[in-house]
Each structure stands twice: as structure tokens, then as C-alpha cells.
Amino acid sequence: MEIGEKPTMTKKQLAKSVLLALFAGILVFVVAVLPAEFGRDPLGTGKLFGFEKLYVNETPGETIEVNTDKADTKTFKKLKLEKLGSPPSVPKPEEAGNPPPAEQFEERTDTIKVAIPAGKGIEYKFKALKYASVKYEWATDDDTIVYIDFHGEVYQENPPKNVFYESYTLAYSNNMTGTFTTPFEGKHGWYFRNESKDPVNVTLRLKGQYKLFEQ
Amino acid sequence: MLTGYDHLLFLVGVIFFLYHTKQILIYVSFFTLGHSLTLLLGVMADINVNAYLIDAIIALSIVYKGFDNLGGFKKFFGNQPNTKIAVLVFGLFHGFGLATKLQEFEFDKEGLFINLLGFNLGVEIGQFLALGLVLLVLGVWRQYNSYLKFSNVTNIALMAAGFLLLSFQLAGYFIAKN
Helix, strand or coil: CCCCCCCCCCHHHHHHHHHHHHHHHHHHHHHHHHHHHHCCCCCCHHHHHCHHHHCCCCCCCCCCCCCCCHHHHCCCCCCCHHHCCCCCCCCCCHHHHCCCCCCCCCEEEEEEEEEECCCCEEEEEEEECCCCEEEEEEEECCCCCEEEEEEEEECCCCCCCCCCEEEEEEEEECEEEEEEECCCCEEEEEEEECCCCCCEEEEEEEEEECEECCC | CCCCHHHHHHHHHHHCCCCCHHHHHHHHHHHHHHHHHHHHHHHHCCCCCCHHHHHHHHHHHHHHHHHHHCCHHHHHHCCCCCHHHHHHHHHHHHHHHHHHHHHCCCCCCCCHHHHHHHHHHHHHHHHHHHHHHHHHHHHHHHCCCHHHHCHHHHHHHHHHHHHHHHHHHHHHHHCCCC
16 A cells, blocks of 8 residues: 555554554444343443434334334334335246136145245245135244235246246244235245244145145 | 435445545445345245344444444454455345345235346445435545544444344344234
């Protein structure tokens, strides 16, 4: 590096500077960041300066009770209609309008384990024809709440780069079940996102007219 | 996405004593090269690195740069690590940080590479805009004597910010904050 008249310090001054920086960094951390971000207030400064009010508890992993308590709805981001499906710029393929087949896939049942690493998203999909009926049930093994996008992609001979998908349900939950009639032929399934710090296992049960993908 | 202030702080440290446009371009290119490589690699190969630890290393890179700017390496160790290589290496870590953040948004594997290139380009544009602003401010400030007078203070503040981010990330790692 070409440095012009860079001011220099003695070793002692340097050591002091590093300590000063360390002290300042940790001071701000303990006084403001810890109460505001982690809800911990060792010095009582969070209360004193009001930083603690900034704390939003986002820790999933506890069993949630379904209630309408305002405090509880704060825990997760509100899911909006605009988040559904692929962006509006991706057109719905014509194939979505194809007529249903005379016969559906043979009825079957499966129990599938899906492991989702901490902080990651995993997709699990099955194949089904148009208007197939599928019952599903999924739950996380330790009741951790995950984000899900239950969605489907239209079957296409030559899928484009930006694939169209339709979201059936977006939710934060640890368990869900339902009966589903596929709106078109294609891949249908779940995107599970584990926003917690530990891996989560999801057990998925399916019963209906579908096929699994080869493992 | 409101992240990236840590990347910017690091870049502020990098360009603090760079006066020539050509030099700034060289250093920023090294940084860009580093983080583009690991961003692409990290997402394409689905490499799972703990986001808190990566961000802690990024925070450390800010501390390193502040210390380096204060001339600490020369004083304590007699020689300075090659600054271009250091910027490249930290660029690699910054890329992993971006990759980890991006993987949280990841949806479908199809068209991933193109999307990634787009994302990376977006990151670059954002960074260059912000960098331009920083350069503008530094450029004006450089005309005054106070720039050199306060350069030590500024770099100590930079280190302090690095330590703050470091403790923040380590706390995030140890206290299960999701």
C-alpha cells in the first residue's frame, strides 16, 4: 500500500488503541445490543435507556398454543398474499389447462422423513396428475415451528428457466394436515425452511393418488 | 436486504489510505473476485457454513483492517501481511457470508446459476453505489488536515465497530437466537 504521511504510533499507543477499541465495542454490545437483540440485560442499561423495548422474541422451538394473543402473533412475520407463488412476470403454462386423465395414479401411502439443516430450506415433492386426491399430514419431530410453502409446478415437456409455481399455502407451523386435489399435473409438495439453530426432522405422511420421485 | 454494512465497513478500512483511483479499483476488484468466487461456489455446491461464525470472521476482518491501518502489523511483527492477498482472502469469507444469507432465500434449483449471477451483480452495483458515496465523503474530508489528524481515531472506531459486530455474532452463535 502506498501511504503518504500516515501517522504512526508507538507500540504502547497501539496496544492502548486496541484495548480501547475492544472496550468500546464490548461496552456498546453490553449496554445496547444485548438488551435489544437478545433480551438480556446484565447491567440494567436496557431498562434504563429503553433498548429492551426493541427486543422481539423470535425464538421458535417451544410448543405453541393456538391463541389470538397479540404478543404471540408478533413472533413470526406476517405472510402476505403477494408472497404467493412465482413472480407475476412468470406466466402460467398452457399445460395447466390440459384436461384431466381418465385414470389417476394408483392409490398408495407413504411415510417420509425429511431432514432440514439449521437455517436451510428443503423441498419435498411428489408427482400427481390433474385432479388427483391426496391426503397429507406433516409434523416436525420436536415441535419446532418451520416456514412452509406448499406449492405445485405445472408439468411441462420443456420447462423454461423461470419455472411457474403456484403456492397453495404459506404458513409458520409445526404440524398440518389436509386433503388436497391437484389443480394441474405436475410436481406438488412442500418447501420447508428451518429458521432455528438446530436441525429439524419433518415426518410427512401421504395417502392418495400420487407417485414418489426415485430417491 | 439490509445487511452488508459489515462489508462496507471493511471496504472503508481498505480504501482509507488509498488515494489513487487505480489502487482503489485494484483492491476493490480483489475483494469482488474473492467474494464472487465463494458466493457462487457456496450456493452451487450447497456448502453449509454457520452464518454466525462466518459473520464473526467478517467482523474480525474489520478489526484486522483497522489494526493494519494503524500500522499495527509493522510495529508488532516487523512486517505487514500482503494487503492484496489479505483483501482477497477476506473477500472469500465475505462471499461465504453472502452465500449463507442467500441460501435462506433459495427456492428452486432450476435457473439457479443465472439467478446467482444476477444476485451477485446486484450486490456489486449496490456496493459500488455505497462505495461511491463513501469515497465522496472521504474525498471531501481528505482535503482537510483533520483527515490525518483523526485517522487514528477513525481506525480505532473501525476496530471498535469490528469488535462490536464480533461480540454480536458470537452471542448469536452461543445464545440460540434465531
